[in-house]
Amino acid sequence: MQTRFRKFKLEARKYLRHQMRDKLSQTRISIQLCLLALLFALMASAVIILFRLLLQWANHFTQTQEWDFTGSIGDWRVLLPLFGAFLIWLVARFGSKRYKRMGIAYVLHRVKLHYGKIPLQSAPGQFFQALFALASNFSVGREGPAIHLGAVTASVLAEKFKLPDNSVRIMCASGIAAGIAATFNAPLAAVVFVLEVVLREYKVQYFFPIMLSAICGAVSSQVVFGNIHEFDAIKVSHIPLDQYPLLALGGIVLGVAAALFNHSLIQVTERGQHWPLIIRLLLAGVITTLIGLVLPQALGSGEMAIGLAVSDNPAIWFLLAVLLAKIVATIAAALGSREGS
Numbered sequence: 001m002q003t004r005f006r007k008f009k010l011e012a013r014k015y016l017r018h019q020m021r022d023k024l025s026q027t028r029i030s031i032q033l034c035l036l037a038l039l040f041a042l043m044a045s046a047v048i049i050l051f052r053l054l055l056q057w058a059n060h061f062t063q064t065q066e067w068d069f070t071g072s073i074g075d076w077r078v079l080l081p082l083f084g085a086f087l088i089w090l091v092a093r094f095g096s097k098r099y100k101r102m103g104i105a106y107v108l109h110r111v112k113l114h115y116g117k118i119p120l121q122s123a124p125g126q127f128f129q130a131l132f133a134l135a136s137n138f139s140v141g142r143e144g145p146a147i148h149l150g151a152v153t154a155s156v157l158a159e160k161f162k163l164p165d166n167s168v169r170i171m172c173a174s175g176i177a178a179g180i181a182a183t184f185n186a187p188l189a190a191v192v193f194v195l196e197v198v199l200r201e202y203k204v205q206y207f208f209p210i211m212l213s214a215i216c217g218a219v220s221s222q223v224v225f226g227n228i229h230e231f232d233a234i235k236v237s238h239i240p241l242d243q244y245p246l247l248a249l250g251g252i253v254l255g256v257a258a259a260l261f262n263h264s265l266i267q268v269t270e271r272g273q274h275w276p277l278i279i280r281l282l283l284a285g286v287i288t289t290l291i292g293l294v295l296p297q298a299l300g301s302g303e304m305a306i307g308l309a310v311s312d313n314p315a316i317w318f319l320l321a322v323l324l325a326k327i328v329a330t331i332a333a334a335l336g337s338r339e340g341s
Helices: 002-025 031-062 076-094 104-113 122-135 143-160 165-184 187-199 204-225 241-272 277-294 303-309 316-335
Strands: none
Touching: 031 122, 031 143, 031 165, 031 204, 076 122, 076 277, 104 143, 104 165, 104 187, 122 143, 143 165, 165 187, 165 204, 187 204, 241 316, 277 316, 303 316
């Protein structure tokens, strides 16, 4: 009797699981899909919050964001990029050799060709390399680790739950939205980014899980860090009509500069990918250190450069110098990227 009851329970469980998979595989919105997206978004937000707390602790210890070390070669913090390069090399040296690719491009590749299935082994390298790069003032952004870590967390959980491929893709996109929202406290921007850049299509069954995940990520960030928006200093200003030709000219110049930056970034990355990783990292560290001695505002993820740009009456030549230094520092950071190794 007991054996028969166990067999009945097993069959009932299999039937319910089959029904759930069948419902999730359909191209329509469902409550189950939204609830799973919320659960996975909560886990992804927890990973991002841990990352932010560690980065906050490191920045509090080094105080590079508040301290101007222009020309102060005697302070050990000037050499932070070199220390960071060594730590990144250690992570790459002892990390996974098979799953070494990471970042936004890798996530987009997995979403497009593999239904968003991202191996868990790629997460530790992304977590610690991004943490060391940001903590040591390399010119890199926080969006890369936010997207990768959010995607891999949701993707691994979706595969653990044995969800159908289309649902894994939606969960991966939801994890990305949660990661971006938890990093920048910007849920609307997270939703737009995922729909426009990651999925590149608008469907109802995508929109609701992604929106809920972004809200979950933003709320999680606000609970831990408060309702803080890092770019509140940027205000919308009224521009007189007679200034529009100058504005258009500025847009053309910046567009050309961005195109040249992208071209240079690709060229340098392609030429340097055959060099040993330790050489590329040391070169990136040396270039970043030298730039920091002259224009420390060009280092880091961009907060100092943006703060300078929106301050009262900044000198135009100084802004141009910071822009050029930022371009060089970012290309140097890309040269030290492990993805091309």
